[in-house]
Amino acid sequence: MKTVLNEQNRRNFVAQVESMLHDKLSKCYQCGKCSAGCPVNFEMDYTPNQIIKMTELGMEDTVLNSKTIWLCVSCNTCSTRCPKGFEVTGIMDVLREIAERKGITSKTEKEVQMFHEVFLDNVKSHGRIFELELVGKYKLKTKHLFRDMFLAPKMLEKGKLKMHGETISNLNQIAKIFKDFE
Amino acid sequence: MSRIGVFVCWCGSNIASTVDVEKVREEAAKIPGVVSAVDYKYMCSDPGQNSLRNVIKEKNLTGVVLAACSPHMHENTFRKAAVKEGLNPYFVEIANIREQVSWVHEDKERATAKAVDLMKMMVEKVKRDKPIEDVRVPLNKKALVIGGGISGIQAALDIANGGVEVILVEKEPSIGGRMIQLDETFPTLDCSSCIMTPKMVEVNQHPNIKLYTYSEIEDVSGYIGNFKVKIKKKARSVVEKDCTGCGECWNACPMHKNVKSEFNINLSERTAIYVPFPQAVPLVPVLDRSVCLHFKKGGKCQKCFDACGPKCIDFSMQDEIIEETVGAIVAATGYDLMETSMYGEYGYGKYKDVVSGLQFERLLSASGPTEGVIKRPSDGKTPQTIVFVQCVGSRDPEKGVPYCSKVCCMYTAKHAKLFAHKVHGSQSYVFYIDIRATSKGYEEFVRGTMEQDGAVYLRGRVSKIYEDNGKLIVKGADTLSGNQVEIAADMVVLATGVIPKKGSDKLAQMLGISYDKYGFLTESHPKLRPAESSTAGIFLAGMAQGPRDIPESVVSGSAAASKILGLFSKSEYEVEGTISSVNEATCVACFYCQRVCAYNAISRKEIKDRNGNVVKVVANVNPGLCTGCGACVNACFSKSIDVKGFMDDQIYAEIKSLAV
Numbered sequence: 001m002k003t004v005l006n007e008q009n010r011r012n013f014v015a016q017v018e019s020m021l022h023d024k025l026s027k028c029y030q031c032g033k034c035s036a037g038c039p040v041n042f043e044m045d046y047t048p049n050q051i052i053k054m055t056e057l058g059m060e061d062t063v064l065n066s067k068t069i070w071l072c073v074s075c076n077t078c079s080t081r082c083p084k085g086f087e088v089t090g091i092m093d094v095l096r097e098i099a100e101r102k103g104i105t106s107k108t109e110k111e112v113q114m115f116h117e118v119f120l121d122n123v124k125s126h127g128r129i130f131e132l133e134l135v136g137k138y139k140l141k142t143k144h145l146f147r148d149m150f151l152a153p154k155m156l157e158k159g160k161l162k163m164h165g166e167t168i169s170n171l172n173q174i175a176k177i178f179k180d181f182e
Numbered sequence: 183m184s185r186i187g188v189f190v191c192w193c194g195s196n197i198a199s200t201v202d203v204e205k206v207r208e209e210a211a212k213i214p215g216v217v218s219a220v221d222y223k224y225m226c227s228d229p230g231q232n233s234l235r236n237v238i239k240e241k242n243l244t245g246v247v248l249a250a251c252s253p254h255m256h257e258n259t260f261r262k263a264a265v266k267e268g269l270n271p272y273f274v275e276i277a278n279i280r281e282q283v284s285w286v287h288e289d290k291e292r293a294t295a296k297a298v299d300l301m302k303m304m305v306e307k308v309k310r311d312k313p314i315e316d317v318r319v320p321l322n323k324k325a326l327v328i329g330g331g332i333s334g335i336q337a338a339l340d341i342a343n344g345g346v347e348v349i350l351v352e353k354e355p356s357i358g359g360r361m362i363q364l365d366e367t368f369p370t371l372d373c374s375s376c377i378m379t380p381k382m383v384e385v386n387q388h389p390n391i392k393l394y395t396y397s398e399i400e401d402v403s404g405y406i407g408n409f410k411v412k413i414k415k416k417a418r419s420v421v422e423k424d425c426t427g428c429g430e431c432w433n434a435c436p437m438h439k440n441v442k443s444e445f446n447i448n449l450s451e452r453t454a455i456y457v458p459f460p461q462a463v464p465l466v467p468v469l470d471r472s473v474c475l476h477f478k479k480g481g482k483c484q485k486c487f488d489a490c491g492p493k494c495i496d497f498s499m500q501d502e503i504i505e506e507t508v509g510a511i512v513a514a515t516g517y518d519l520m521e522t523s524m525y526g527e528y529g530y531g532k533y534k535d536v537v538s539g540l541q542f543e544r545l546l547s548a549s550g551p552t553e554g555v556i557k558r559p560s561d562g563k564t565p566q567t568i569v570f571v572q573c574v575g576s577r578d579p580e581k582g583v584p585y586c587s588k589v590c591c592m593y594t595a596k597h598a599k600l601f602a603h604k605v606h607g608s609q610s611y612v613f614y615i616d617i618r619a620t621s622k623g624y625e626e627f628v629r630g631t632m633e634q635d636g637a638v639y640l641r642g643r644v645s646k647i648y649e650d651n652g653k654l655i656v657k658g659a660d661t662l663s664g665n666q667v668e669i670a671a672d673m674v675v676l677a678t679g680v681i682p683k684k685g686s687d688k689l690a691q692m693l694g695i696s697y698d699k700y701g702f703l704t705e706s707h708p709k710l711r712p713a714e715s716s717t718a719g720i721f722l723a724g725m726a727q728g729p730r731d732i733p734e735s736v737v738s739g740s741a742a743a744s745k746i747l748g749l750f751s752k753s754e755y756e757v758e759g760t761i762s763s764v765n766e767a768t769c770v771a772c773f774y775c776q777r778v779c780a781y782n783a784i785s786r787k788e789i790k791d792r793n794g795n796v797v798k799v800v801a802n803v804n805p806g807l808c809t810g811c812g813a814c815v816n817a818c819f820s821k822s823i824d825v826k827g828f829m830d831d832q833i834y835a836e837i838k839s840l841a842v
Contacts, residue, residue, distance in 0.1 A: 003665050003666065003667050003668065005667060005669045026633045027633055046663070050662065050664070054663045057660060057667065059665070
């Protein structure tokens with residue numbers, strides 16, 4: 001792939017990412033330890049270290065349309081092991097958020113993106129997860145109404161699916177976290 | 183009749199577990215001429231050495247053979263013990279049955295047989311040994327340092343401070359070398375001239391240092407302790423002792439826009455009569471006769487002569503040859519930057535704003551053509567975006583050299599850092615293959631350039647640079663993300679690699695020291711004798727040996743100096759006596775030996791009768807230069823030359839002992 005570096009666009013993108021990330025992209029050694037330990041690396045189109053480098057080079061379209069940012073499961077193996085203490089998981093979150101705001105829909109990982117949106121909505125309105133609502137909304141969105149249905153009785157049996165959702169007492173604190181990120 | 187003693191060492195279990203030492207002892211006792219054969223657990227221990235001495239005394243031995251470890255380990259130990267009993271040290275021979283037998287074999291029977299063979303050979307050799315005296319060479323306690331860069335200056339100062347006279351010869355009009363061209367130095371960003379000029383002045387004022395600038399080595403002959411050196415002092419056209427360095431002459435020179443400054447690497451102009459830079463040492467100008475109107479137009483122009491107050495301009499000055507005798511030499515000839523003309527794709531020379539690393543250094547320097555304000559050569563504008571390309575010429579076996587130039591990673595990081603400091607809001611991009619930042623504080627320095635100063639590093643080489651719409655378009659790769667990258671830059675800096683100074687190979691030939699295929703001077707041993715050349719009395723320092731940075735150059739200068747001070751601390755230089763000797767009766771003066779000698783140790787000697795007529799010419803070995811390598815022995819057709827202690831009859835006897 002050929003990239004023509006536009007100095008101003010590169011700087012703007014890097015500044016946006018770094019301000020949301022509270023970390024510096026130039027910290028990265030490009031040693032690849034993040035990619036070496038990533039459990040979902042085999043499904044990704046770009047390795048985590050490539051995402052960092054391409055972000056630093058201002059390759060906005062490529063990273064925001066990558067599979068990688070949606071396939072990251074935020075397990076934090078990368079961040080835990082990073083020799084420079086770089087927020088590798090964090091950059092995936094930041095890039096997902098920027099993609100969302102720009103209205104970019106992932107072409108390959110649509111359902112992951114939908115889950116991401118439903119999940120965050122759920123957290124925003126309850127301060128925690130209300131599984132039944134989450135599942136319902138996700139199924140309506142993806143239109144896969146009956147998939148995984150046999151799991152429901154088991155979950156009910158184990159008390160994992162509650163009929164009534166709980167909302168935390170200090171919901172305004174959650175609102176503040178969301179606001180800070182914006 | 184020989185009276186030989188054989189001593190078989192067990193070396194604890196090192197030898198005894200694989201070699202039947204008692205069998206070796208028994209076999210030794212059977213050899214005619216062997217009057218004593220013993221074995222002992224540790225021959226090198228004090229009791230071991232005492233038993234050796236006792237046997238020499240009691241049995242009145244004429245030769246000693248030790249079947250033990252390598253002579254590298256304990257030859258000296260046993261020789262010293264033998265000398266104490268009045269034996270010539272060269273009557274001690276070692277059969278190496280540890281490194282060459284027990285450590286490398288498993289089959290005890292066959293290992294024992296080999297040990298017996300080696301022991302027998304040495305017995306036959308020692309029977310034919312003749313006493314050898316070590317050679318003593320007188321020393322002229324004066325040193326010559328060739329090259330007035332940082333390593334040469336350091337060597338000269340250290341030697342001079344040790345109380346020894348030094349002659350420092352520099353080819354250029356001023357000392358200072360490459361370092362004085364630099365702006366600030368990594369990783370501490372000390373200003374180069376601020377730390378360099380005091381040293382240059384110290385050299386000039388030191389009572390023990392005689393400084394010849396604008397001078398070259400014309401000829402070197404002789405050997406350690408006694409080198410005869412001819413120095414050509416080129417005609418400066420200015421009488422040094424009268425000149426005050428006032429500058430009236432170069433201000434008067436009409437040639438002020440026509441000659442490119444070598445010091446500023448063509449980024450500015452100089453006059454025909456000039457000092458390379460304002461802090462030059464000595465601050466005495468040189469008249470460049472190849473461009474001076476006085477010489478080109480038949481003596482018409484003499485503006486500098488008229489302007490000079492003390493009247494020290496001398497148009498008729500001639501080159502002068504100065505002869506000196508010195509005991510030791512330091513070769514610190516330094517380096518040049520590689521040409522980049524083989525990279526047409528980078529457009530160096532075609533695009534004015536593609537500059538070399540050293541040129542950028544001059545653009546950064548306060549004493550440079552732009553007085554430290556970064557301006558690009560084409561239009562004098564301050565660049566906002568600079569692309570740095572590392573490994574230009576280095577690590578390129580196809581077009582350049584395969585080796586790493588070692589300093590470019592660091593100076594590029596420094597350039598990017600200083601650029602960020604001097605031009606706020608600017609951006610630099612660095613293309614690299616690997617970053618080599620291995621000394622103290624270096625890695626942190628490079629990371630600082632990236633993390634604090636915002637330089638973007640791209641791992642990959644640049645393929646092409648071309649001009650488009652006033653910008654230099656750099657086409658490179660980022661192999662980490664697997665992308666082709668194109669950057670529009672205002673300026674490009676090529677981190678050109680280093681090569682040995684032009685002409686250093688000729689100097690090496692003159693000195694009789696070896697150099698590698700690139701022209702870098704080679705050390706006597708790359709690890710254990712890094713300051714010594716292949717020739718005794720000649721030492722090496724600085725980049726002449728290979729790429730290195732300033733601290734390493736300083737260290738190497740000091741190392742050469744300490745070697746020389748050590749050498750001069752004795753009244754004579756002692757050489758092992760195992761050197762070549764000529765049988766003058768049979769020598770036919772073909773001088774094949776002279777041709778193969780790598781150390782210039784063989785000369786012609788005339789044998790005269792009492793009336794002074796030459797009767798015969800023979801080969802003559804200079805004991806100060808001969809290393810006893812034996813190349814001449816192989817080359818001699820008439821078998822007239824032999825290495826003492828390794829004579830033909832000894833070698834043949836050794837071989838014969840195996841046939842029995």
